[in-house]
Amino acid sequence: MIEAHGLTKVYGDTTAVDGLDFQVKPGHVTGFLGPNGAGKSTTMRMILGLDLPTAGAVTVNGQRYQGKVWPLREVGALLDARAVHPGRSAYNHLHSLAAANGIARARVDAVLDEVGLTSVAGKRVGGFSLGMSQRLGIAGALLGDPAILMFDEPVNGLDPDGILWIRTLMRALAAEGRTVLVSSHLMSEMALTADHLLIIGRGRLLADTPLGELIARHSAERVDVRAADGPRLAGDLRDAGAEVTVEPDGTLRVTGLGSARIGEVAAAHRHVLHQLRDVTASLEEAYFRLTDESVTYRAPAPESVVGARA
Amino acid sequence: MTAAGLRLRATAGSEWIKFRSVRSVPAVLIATAIVVVVGGVLVAAGFRSGWSTMDAADRAAFDPTFQSLRGVELAQLFVGTLGVLTVTGEYTSGLIRTTFAATPQRAQVLVIKGLILGAVVWVLCTVASFVAFFAGQALLTAPARHASLGDPGVLRAVFGGGVYLLLIGLFGVAIGALLRRTTAGVAGLFVIVLVLPIAVALVPGDLGAQLNEYLPSTAGMEFWTVVPAGDHTLGAWPGLAVFVLYVVAAGVAALVLLRRRDV
Numbered sequence: 001m002i003e004a005h006g007l008t009k010v011y012g013d014t015t016a017v018d019g020l021d022f023q024v025k026p027g028h029v030t031g032f033l034g035p036n037g038a039g040k041s042t043t044m045r046m047i048l049g050l051d052l053p054t055a056g057a058v059t060v061n062g063q064r065y066q067g068k069v070w071p072l073r074e075v076g077a078l079l080d081a082r083a084v085h086p087g088r089s090a091y092n093h094l095h096s097l098a099a100a101n102g103i104a105r106a107r108v109d110a111v112l113d114e115v116g117l118t119s120v121a122g123k124r125v126g127g128f129s130l131g132m133s134q135r136l137g138i139a140g141a142l143l144g145d146p147a148i149l150m151f152d153e154p155v156n157g158l159d160p161d162g163i164l165w166i167r168t169l170m171r172a173l174a175a176e177g178r179t180v181l182v183s184s185h186l187m188s189e190m191a192l193t194a195d196h197l198l199i200i201g202r203g204r205l206l207a208d209t210p211l212g213e214l215i216a217r218h219s220a221e222r223v224d225v226r227a228a229d230g231p232r233l234a235g236d237l238r239d240a241g242a243e244v245t246v247e248p249d250g251t252l253r254v255t256g257l258g259s260a261r262i263g264e265v266a267a268a269h270r271h272v273l274h275q276l277r278d279v280t281a282s283l284e285e286a287y288f289r290l291t292d293e294s295v296t297y298r299a300p301a302p303e304s305v306v307g308a309r310a
Numbered sequence: 311m312t313a314a315g316l317r318l319r320a321t322a323g324s325e326w327i328k329f330r331s332v333r334s335v336p337a338v339l340i341a342t343a344i345v346v347v348v349g350g351v352l353v354a355a356g357f358r359s360g361w362s363t364m365d366a367a368d369r370a371a372f373d374p375t376f377q378s379l380r381g382v383e384l385a386q387l388f389v390g391t392l393g394v395l396t397v398t399g400e401y402t403s404g405l406i407r408t409t410f411a412a413t414p415q416r417a418q419v420l421v422i423k424g425l426i427l428g429a430v431v432w433v434l435c436t437v438a439s440f441v442a443f444f445a446g447q448a449l450l451t452a453p454a455r456h457a458s459l460g461d462p463g464v465l466r467a468v469f470g471g472g473v474y475l476l477l478i479g480l481f482g483v484a485i486g487a488l489l490r491r492t493t494a495g496v497a498g499l500f501v502i503v504l505v506l507p508i509a510v511a512l513v514p515g516d517l518g519a520q521l522n523e524y525l526p527s528t529a530g531m532e533f534w535t536v537v538p539a540g541d542h543t544l545g546a547w548p549g550l551a552v553f554v555l556y557v558v559a560a561g562v563a564a565l566v567l568l569r570r571r572d573v
Contacts, residue, residue, distance in 0.1 A: 048411045051572040066414045069317055077411055083404030085332060092331035100324035100412040102316065140408065 001025060001179060002047055002148065006056030009042050009203075016042045018203035019056065024181050026147065029174045031194030031211075032183040035291050039203040040183040041079070044152050048077055060148060072101040076141030077150040081133040086126025090117055090136050093125060094143060103144050111139040130157045138169070148179040155189055167193050187287040201291040214286060222279050223259045225252040228272035236269045237262065251275075318422075321413050325422045329430075335392065339430065342388040343438040346471065349381020350442030354449040361454040373537035374457040375464050378446025379439055379471045382534060386478045386503060386527070389431055393482020394495035396423050401490045406573050416568045424483045424561070431479040436472030439534075443468045463536040466546060470534030473550070477530060477557050478503070484560035487568060503527045516542075523549075526556040 002024040009017040017039040024030045034040050045051040047058050049065035057064070060075055068074060084093055094108045112118045115135040120128070125136060134154060141149055151170070155163045170193055174180045184190050190197060190211075197214060199207040207214065227233040234244045234252050242257040254262060259278050266273050311319070329335060357364075357377055364372070397420070400406040413419050443459075450456035457464050485502075486495040503526070510522045519542040522528050532549025544552060 045407070045572070048407075049414050050407055050410055052570075068414060069313060071414060072412050075411075079407055079411075080404050083408055085328075085399065085403055085405055087332045087334060088328070089331065092327060096324045096327040096331070097408065097412050099327055100320055100409075102320050 001062070002058065002060055002181065003062075004043070004047075004056065004058040007043065007046060007053055007058050008055040009039070009046060009051060010054040016203050017046070017053075020200070020203070020205050022198050022205060022208055024148075024179055024198075025196075026179045027174060027177050028195040029170050029180045029182060029193055030196045030198060031190035032181055032198050032200070033187065033190050033194075033287065034183075034185065034200040034206075036185055038185075038200045038291075040185075040200065041152055042203075043200075044077070044079060044150055044181075044183065047150065048075070048079075070101045070144070072097065072103065072144035072146065074144070074146050075148045075150065076144060076146040077152075078134075078137040078141045078154060079150075079152045081130065081137040084125045084133065084136065087124055089122050090125055090128075090139075091121040093136065094139060097140055098143055101144055107143055107145070111142045114142060115139045131159060131162045134158060134162065134166075138166070146178075148181075149173055150181045152183050153185070154182060155184070155186075163189075187284045191283050199287065199290055206290045215283060217286075221255065223254045223257070223262055224275065224277045224279050225254055225262060225266075225273065226250065226275035227252070227266065228274065233266060233269070233271050236265055236271070240265045317415065318418065321415070321418050321422050322426070324413070325419065325426055329396075329426050338388055338392045339434055342385045342392075342431075342475070343434055345385045345388060346379070346381040346435060346438035346475075347442045347445065349384055350378040350446045351449065353377050353380040354446035358450055358454050369455070371537060371539075372455055373535060373539075374447060374450050374455055375443065375461075375467045375536045376534065378443050378450075378457075379467070379534050381442055382435075382439070382471045382474060385435070385438075385475060387500070389435070389475045389479045390482040390499045390503060391496050392431075393424075393427055393479040394486035394499055395492060396427055396483055397486035398490060398492040398495050401573075402492055410573055417565050420483070420487055420565060420568055424480050427479050427483060428476050432472050432476040435475040436469060439468050439471030442471070457536065461536070463546065467534045467536050470546070470550075474530050474534055474553075477553055478527075481526070481557045481560060484557065484564045487564035488560065524552060526553050529553045529556075 004020045004022050007017055007020040008015070020043060032040050032043070042051060046053050047060060047065065065071060065075070090112065091108060094111065095105065098105060098108050109118070112121050115138055117132065117135055117139065120132065125133065128136065138151070138154070141151070154166050158166065170180050170182060174195070182193060194211055196210050197207060198205065225233065230246065230250045230252055234246055237244050237252070237254055237257065240257060240261070242262070243255045245253045247253060259276055263273070263276060354377060357372070400409060409419060410416055447456040447458070459465050459468065482495070482499055485498050489495045489498055506525050507522055507528055510518050510525060512518065513521060519540065523542045523544050529544055529549040530553030532544050533546050533553070535546070538545070
């Protein structure tokens with residue numbers, strides 16, 4: 001269990017993390033989602049006692065991380081896969097970590113095997129691909145067999161095989177009853193991995209919700225209708241209480257009425273329908289809407305992309 | 311064993327694995343020992359061949375022990391850089407975060423890094439100093455003067471070579487922890503050890519010489535000198551004390567900041 005209360009981090013004039021309150025519970029994959037620069041990594045560094053909060057506090061199993069004697073046995077973390085000494089072998093890297101927390105040497109072989117790096121254990125990590133480094137970082141996180149695991153953007157730069165492997169691993173870890181916190185800036189990734197979402201933007205908590213609820217809340221948002229006589233149907237639907245916009249191609253975009261009710265109104269006024277379609281807002285759209293005002297760094301969007309999204 | 315004792319032993323074990331599992335460390339250490347010995351041999355051979363051209367004053371001021379240890383002056387750059395890199399290498403790669411996540415007792419990590427480097431440097435450089443001393447004295451055949459270990463201050467000076475390099479290594483560790491960047495750390499160390507004495511020498515009159523004797527490297531050098539080099543010298547033990555004070559001050563500053571700063 002990770003608990004944050006009013007967690008705040010200020011760098012100079014910039015508030016990177018702004019009064020976060022959340023709990024990360026065991027048995028779930030919790031997705032920590034937000035645009036780049038939203039404060040995800042800063043929050044993770046504060047959880048690990050690497051950065052000190054300006055205000056508020058965060059505890060792991062009810063205790064500040066800095067006070068722990070053998071932290072790797074409680075918390076395993078992958079922050080940056082490239083944060084290794086390039087001249088050291090994978091085995092020695094893990095061996096030094098194991099020694100630092102009184103973890104049996106046999107665990108080094110076990111985790112190397114688990115991530116599939118046994119054959120390159122004696123090789124210097126400077127020659128590793130990003131995927132191999134990522135696996136080594138995960139091996140380090142698993143070393144102490146901890147009940148809490150944290151991964152910062154673990155699928156960045158991985159090939160599809162590696163992504164699938166990490167996804168499966170995280171779900172398996174949560175299924176074993178562990179607490180798993182995974183950060184990402186990609187909603188599509190989190191939709192496939194996480195059960196619960198913490199969404200942040202500009203350091204503030206925007207949503208703390210089960211994935212299923214987020215989907216339910218944003219589903220069946222509007223109905224697209226095409227009819228033989230669009231303008232007349234639009235008028236009839238407005239009379240029935242709907243809000244209707246007419247697209248250039250003649251499609252009616254209807255909100256405020258469900259598809260069943262629209263069909264009934266159409267029948268009552270003897271319309272010929274060509275299409276009646278529920279349009280579910282994607283999670284991606286829901287996420288865009290939540291974080292729209294909190295994106296820190298954004299290039300001016302090309303017109304065509306804006307059009308496609310609207 | 312107490313919990314604190316176990317924690318300390320685990321940190322030491324981890325840092326020792328790190329220290330010995332990178333090829334560059336033994337390479338630099340071997341280079342250091344070679345520089346101490348070869349430097350002493352070359353300087354001694356130079357004095358022997360040039361002895362006939364030296365005047366009486368130069369011959370009287372000649373310090374055969376000190377000259378046979380002159381390789382230490384170059385070796386200090388190797389050891390100091392190694393000390394800086396021991397810390398900054400982890401900062402530049404980001405490994406320091408993994409290290410401090412595994413061992414939140416940051417002060418312990420830094421102190422043990424220093425102790426491991428210091429112990430290895432001390433053993434190796436003490437041996438190298440003795441080899442350089444004996445090789446140098448063997449080359450300083452008559453009429454050139456040579457020293458023997460039994461002469462006053464000589465044994466202390468030969469041990470002094472290893473002690474001085476140990477302290478330079480620790481100085482490097484502290485400066486590396488303060489500045490956290492390899493280039494800044496190495497530059498900082500070189501400025502203190504090499505540039506400051508030259509800069510101070512430019513100060514006119516007696517003041518320059520007075521300031522110089524309190525500089526870290528000049529004061530430390532007293533400890534491997536037998537014949538005082540001028541009027542403004544602190545002497546072996548006060549010189550060592552002044553140098554130790556600098557190293558301790560840098561170390562304390564590094565430890566205080568280490569606790570406060572984000573990594």
